[in-house]
Amino acid sequence: MRYISTRGEAPALSFEEVVLTGMASDGGLYVPETLPSFTRDALADMAGLSYADIAFRVIKPFVGGEIDDTTLHQLIVEAYSTFSHDAVVPLRQLDANHFLLEQFHGPTLAFKDVALQLLGRILDHFLKKRGERAVIMGATSGDTGSAAIEGCRHCDNLDIFILHPHNRVSEVQRRQMTTVLADNVFNVAIEGNFDDAQAMVKASFADQAFLDGTRLVAVNSINWARIMAQMVYYVAAGVALGAPHREVSFCVPSANFGNVFAGYMAYKMGLPVKQFIVATNANDILHRTLADNDFSRRELEATLAPSMDIVVSSNFERLLFDAYDRDGAAVAALLERFQHEPAALAEAPLAKLREKFSSHSVDDATILEVIREAHRRTGELLDPHTATGYRAAERARANAATPMITLATAHPAKFADAVIEAGFPGVELPPHMEGLLEREERFAVLPAELDAVQRFVAENRR
Numbered sequence: 001m002r003y004i005s006t007r008g009e010a011p012a013l014s015f016e017e018v019v020l021t022g023m024a025s026d027g028g029l030y031v032p033e034t035l036p037s038f039t040r041d042a043l044a045d046m047a048g049l050s051y052a053d054i055a056f057r058v059i060k061p062f063v064g065g066e067i068d069d070t071t072l073h074q075l076i077v078e079a080y081s082t083f084s085h086d087a088v089v090p091l092r093q094l095d096a097n098h099f100l101l102e103q104f105h106g107p108t109l110a111f112k113d114v115a116l117q118l119l120g121r122i123l124d125h126f127l128k129k130r131g132e133r134a135v136i137m138g139a140t141s142g143d144t145g146s147a148a149i150e151g152c153r154h155c156d157n158l159d160i161f162i163l164h165p166h167n168r169v170s171e172v173q174r175r176q177m178t179t180v181l182a183d184n185v186f187n188v189a190i191e192g193n194f195d196d197a198q199a200m201v202k203a204s205f206a207d208q209a210f211l212d213g214t215r216l217v218a219v220n221s222i223n224w225a226r227i228m229a230q231m232v233y234y235v236a237a238g239v240a241l242g243a244p245h246r247e248v249s250f251c252v253p254s255a256n257f258g259n260v261f262a263g264y265m266a267y268k269m270g271l272p273v274k275q276f277i278v279a280t281n282a283n284d285i286l287h288r289t290l291a292d293n294d295f296s297r298r299e300l301e302a303t304l305a306p307s308m309d310i311v312v313s314s315n316f317e318r319l320l321f322d323a324y325d326r327d328g329a330a331v332a333a334l335l336e337r338f339q340h341e342p343a344a345l346a347e348a349p350l351a352k353l354r355e356k357f358s359s360h361s362v363d364d365a366t367i368l369e370v371i372r373e374a375h376r377r378t379g380e381l382l383d384p385h386t387a388t389g390y391r392a393a394e395r396a397r398a399n400a401a402t403p404m405i406t407l408a409t410a411h412p413a414k415f416a417d418a419v420i421e422a423g424f425p426g427v428e429l430p431p432h433m434e435g436l437l438e439r440e441e442r443f444a445v446l447p448a449e450l451d452a453v454q455r456f457v458a459e460n461r462r
């Protein structure tokens, strides 16, 4: 299996190289050169298998033999044994034909665990084989940092440095990162905002001289292995509800478009999907693009669903590449225009996207209303991200006969403030997180200066 860039200029890479690389040298994102496909029989055969066994069948073609089958299966089994539910990503019925896919049973209570538990193990495997070490650097305003730390804490060949804005993440989110006291985990509180932290990470990727040749790896959702791992739950949920014999639809709370893009890949590989609904909060670039062909930036708005607060949606580029029939030059031109001014998609690619994708945007007042309404009607307490999906699924659904699967991307305990604002007394943390607020924390506080941060990384990596 080879991987090519969405902008058509960077060299094609193998799976191992693409996992270790992150962004392509031409500024694009890597996608598979050809997609494997599942026959109806291959899908039907997956019904009733364990999550890990389905994961092995879905992931194997993308690895292209670069990890032997026994090892790959073992990495997958280990990754998903960290989840507290035997089904890993279980389905829960909300009404006659609407289901929640609970993605929050991993160590940090949000869907990013599904990909990062596996990515850490795959990276460590390749580094060990090469006799190399690598450094991970990332900036976080919340969910990604803790999921990346949990995914890498047991990786011998990786050191991970996560920057967060000092005093500007919630206590639960900070403690999920800073109470991991492993030797290879370094939390840095930056005296600045998220953008300062992000800018220093970007600058470090652009010029890696400060690491004297040690590889710097990105674990944000531009890393192909994250998309690959996320395809699995679409297939698992689909076959559980009757695929390939009947179609299913998905509604996905979206920001960088990594989650829903993985679903689209599963569809392209043969999973019969009737409709994808893209749910956004008030940061609605995806909704404006799909509904009004308004592909333009707006100011960032802080919402009750903070993990969906984005201005630009990085993985949307992967979908554009498909919609533009893999014309890297056209994608590069569109994104170049988008950098400087409001842009619009060409008619044919937009029409193609609209055949499969619908969208809906949900404001904060509606999020609170939906948390109350869903609880009244189903007994389920939704987190604010999932609440956007619940409402979008109702409003944008094409037909009632096809099962609708809304992705529950976070546990309500992780966003207890919104749940309390909706009128509930609060949410208990799950058992494995009891005591989080009393555990010892470790983090460095550094000024928002690139030199200081790079010196800290260079001196502390092992």
Ligand SMILES: *Cc1c(COP(=O)(O)O)cnc(C)c1O
Pocket: 110, 111, 112, 143, 144, 221, 253, 254, 255, 256, 257, 258, 259, 260, 307, 308, 385, 409, 410
């Ligand atoms: C990251 C995140 C999202 C958005 O996922 P994308 O892949 O960026 O679209 C939604 N909900 C939660 C809870 C998240 O952490």
